[in-house]
Amino acid sequence: MNVTYAQLEEIYDRPFFELIEESHRVHKKHWPGSEVQLCTLLNIKTGACSEDCGYCSQSAHHNTGLKPEPLMPVEEILPHAQAARDNGATRFCMGAAWKGVREGDRRFDSVLESIREVSKLGMEVCVTLGHLNDSEAKKLKEAGVTAYNHNIDTSPEYYPQVISTHTFDDRLATIGAVQRAGMSVCCGGIIGMGETRRDRLRMLEVLANLNPPPESVPINCLVPVAGTPLESRAEPVKIFELVRLIATARIVLPLSKVRLSAGRTSLTQEGQALCFFAGANSFFYGDKLLTTPNPGENEDMELLAALDLQPLEPYSPASVPVS
Numbered sequence: 001m002n003v004t005y006a007q008l009e010e011i012y013d014r015p016f017f018e019l020i021e022e023s024h025r026v027h028k029k030h031w032p033g034s035e036v037q038l039c040t041l042l043n044i045k046t047g048a049c050s051e052d053c054g055y056c057s058q059s060a061h062h063n064t065g066l067k068p069e070p071l072m073p074v075e076e077i078l079p080h081a082q083a084a085r086d087n088g089a090t091r092f093c094m095g096a097a098w099k100g101v102r103e104g105d106r107r108f109d110s111v112l113e114s115i116r117e118v119s120k121l122g123m124e125v126c127v128t129l130g131h132l133n134d135s136e137a138k139k140l141k142e143a144g145v146t147a148y149n150h151n152i153d154t155s156p157e158y159y160p161q162v163i164s165t166h167t168f169d170d171r172l173a174t175i176g177a178v179q180r181a182g183m184s185v186c187c188g189g190i191i192g193m194g195e196t197r198r199d200r201l202r203m204l205e206v207l208a209n210l211n212p213p214p215e216s217v218p219i220n221c222l223v224p225v226a227g228t229p230l231e232s233r234a235e236p237v238k239i240f241e242l243v244r245l246i247a248t249a250r251i252v253l254p255l256s257k258v259r260l261s262a263g264r265t266s267l268t269q270e271g272q273a274l275c276f277f278a279g280a281n282s283f284f285y286g287d288k289l290l291t292t293p294n295p296g297e298n299e300d301m302e303l304l305a306a307l308d309l310q311p312l313e314p315y316s317p318a319s320v321p322v323s
């Protein structure tokens with residue numbers, strides 16, 4: 001979809017109930033069921049990251065007190081993946097805190113082996129491993145990766161205020177490699193980092209104009225981490241601004257899964273219900289994100305039951321949109 005900034009602004013600024021009525025209508029047209037995707041995260045390599053992302057607990061540039069851990073071998077990863085599947089996860093997402101993978105590095109070979117094993121469990125397999133070139137992306141696809149998560153995080157204009165060790169264009173280059181390799185792109189961002197409404201909409205503009213648009217779009221609310229530069233710039237996200245952004249994303253990215261991501265522990269259940277009504281159809285499931293807390297599994301299952309929503313079966317017809 002070719003979407004302009006002016007169109008995004010017009011959608012976002014509609015009277016609140018008109019906006020969410022429209023986004024709910026678009027949602028029902030393309031996602032007629034009441035399924036929600038449950039993605040479970042596992043941090044397979046923790047901390048000591050060379051990048052300086054201002055929000056991140058895992059950057060070696062910030063003193064967050066996080067204890068670095070080396071890359072988990074396949075035998076340590078598999079029990080986590082099995083537990084996630086047994087608890088009802090649809091997608092298993094493995095994250096590594098480093099700048100990117102390097103072909104020929106034994107750590108990359110170890111990740112490829114883990115992907116091959118996890119993909120036998122029947123869940124969708126997502127990884128988020130930083131920067132990739134074409135041939136690395138191809139190897140990940142061949143190993144069984146369904147989707148690659150690589151966020152643009154904010155607008156091109158605000159990006160240098162958040163990160164200095166790589167550029168917005170570096171992020172787009174990796175997204176290009178992921179697309180050429182035939183993996184789905186999972187790409188979204190963070191709000192609550194002191195950015196403006198314009199930055200949020202510029203971020204959506206870039207996402208909506210990716211060709212093809214991302215298969216999934218995580219919308220994270222900043223989890224302020226002590227010791228990070230953004231701790232002091234953090235602004236609690238206003239729930240109706242989050243709902244407006246999700247509704248706008250649903251309208252301009254009708255075929256994408258919109259994921260209510262980090263920051264749910266600061267939202268009420270009623271607030272989350274509004275997000276699902278406005279068009280979110282995925283969330284992170286399990287009591288830990290990568291390094292920070294997430295609502296408990298029982299609490300989330302109760303929320304789904306109360307809203308008459310069902311966990312999405314991986315690879316089921318309901319996991320693809322009606323176009």
Ligand code: SAM
Pocket residue numbers: 055056057095096097098128129130149150151153188189190220221222223224225262263290
């Ligand atoms: N190192 C890889 C990368 O940068 O793509 C993968 C892991 S990184 C932690 C994945 C994403 O998590 C980031 O792009 C960001 O959107 C999100 N994230 C990290 N820390 C966060 C925080 N404190 N609050 C909200 N989202 C966060």
Ligand code: DTB
Pocket residue numbers: 041057093095128149151188189218219220223261262289290291292293
């Ligand atoms: C995404 O957009 N959010 C997830 C996932 N992709 C990898 C990560 C959220 C991390 C929140 C902070 C933490 O737990 O360290």
Ligand code: SF4
Pocket residue numbers: 049050051052053056057058059060096097098099130
């Ligand atoms: Fe490293 Fe990713 Fe954290 Fe940036 S967001 S510091 S690249 S782990």
